[in-house]
Amino acid sequence: MRNVEKKNTVRLILRGQTNNFGNTIYDYANKLVITGLGSQASYFMGIYQMSETIVGIIFDILGGITADQKNRKQILVFTDLVAALATFIVFLQYSKKNVWLLVITNIILAILYSFNSPTYKAIVKDLLSKQNIYKYNSYSKTISEIISVCSPLVGMVIVSFFGFKYGMLINSLSFLISAILEWQFKVIVPLTTQKKTAKESKLQSLKSGLAYIYGNKELLVVLIASSLINFFLAGYNFSVPFTNHMARFSHMYAYVLVAESVGNIAGALFNSFWNKDLRIAQYSHFLFGVGVTTLVVPLLQLYWPLILVFFGLSSACLTIFNIQMMSGIQAEVADDFIGRVFGVIFTIAVLFMPVGTYVFSLLNIKNWLVFSVIGIGEVLVYIFMFGAIKLVQTK
Known part of the structure; x- marks a missing residue:
């Protein structure tokens, strides 16, 4: 470096x-x-x-x-x-x-x-x-999770x-x-591309940004998959606080939060030591890990220490997926479109999280079964993402 x-x-x-x-x-x-x-x-x-x-x-x-x-x-x-x-x-x-x-x-x-x-x-x-984008995101995520516990x-x-x-x-x-x-x-990449984009109006810039995303089919698949995952993660975040009631144990929610933090730190550390930049079809497999580990939680309801292990594994898989996805976008997306791509990502996240929360509040499932529903949804998103990427790559 x-x-x-x-x-x-x-x-x-x-x-x-x-x-x-x-x-x-x-x-x-x-x-x-x-x-x-x-x-x-x-x-x-x-x-x-x-x-x-x-x-x-x-x-x-x-x-x-x-x-x-x-x-x-x-x-x-x-x-x-x-x-x-x-x-x-x-x-x-x-x-x-x-x-x-x-x-x-x-x-x-x-x-x-x-x-x-x-x-x-x-x-x-x-x-x-x-190469250093992947390292930075791994280090940053590890430190971020430690700080999120202490703050x-x-x-x-x-x-x-x-x-x-x-x-x-x-x-x-x-x-x-x-x-x-x-x-x-200290900028190491010339900002000449920004001068070209600056000549466009805001509307023209938005249109060209959306056209870029639509033309990059792999990126489009990633954005659709991440939006669908946000929907189910919103349901997950809505349901987790009720684990105290589900487990009939007053501190279960606190232990789940700790397990998630440990999983996030472990996932970020694993990614940094592993030190590999994966292709989309490869890192999509971690979504399968997220879904399966969530899906089996209801089967373990009598063994809450194991439940905590699986919550931690799910968080670790999600962390690795997020680091690889974010690093891939930062490394591969053209410099003069990258801001708009992230703008779209954040907008999608803002739109789908409240929708997911609302839907799961209507379902009103206050028992362990809700995690099977969420896990099945996440596995279906994985199947869509992996299948769509393979289809795009064969064309």
């Missing part, structure tokens, strides 16, 4: 995990405040969460287009500086009398995230070679000892540190 790529890798990881740490504490503190609003808690929690979904649907595609048309480094620095300012204002001005400030700030951050996130995914291609605990300590507002201050500082790290990125 060239020295400049080593520095870029370190800065990318530090930036991503600094942001992740600050956002986790921010979200924890916000939800803690909202749940303490008594009769208004449900109302404000609904607005707080729905605002993110609505903003994502409206702005994610636009964020992807902008990432292809403008200087990606400048977009990242600007959005993180504005986010730092917005959260610092909350730190200075918040009181229980102006709880709307939380909602407004969350909307502002969601808009900024719609531009920042696809840009951050796209700029990896400008900073790292293909809520740190957030709890900070809010308990120093108060809610200092959670906002930490998030503000995390955005500022992210902007400083982004400013030090």
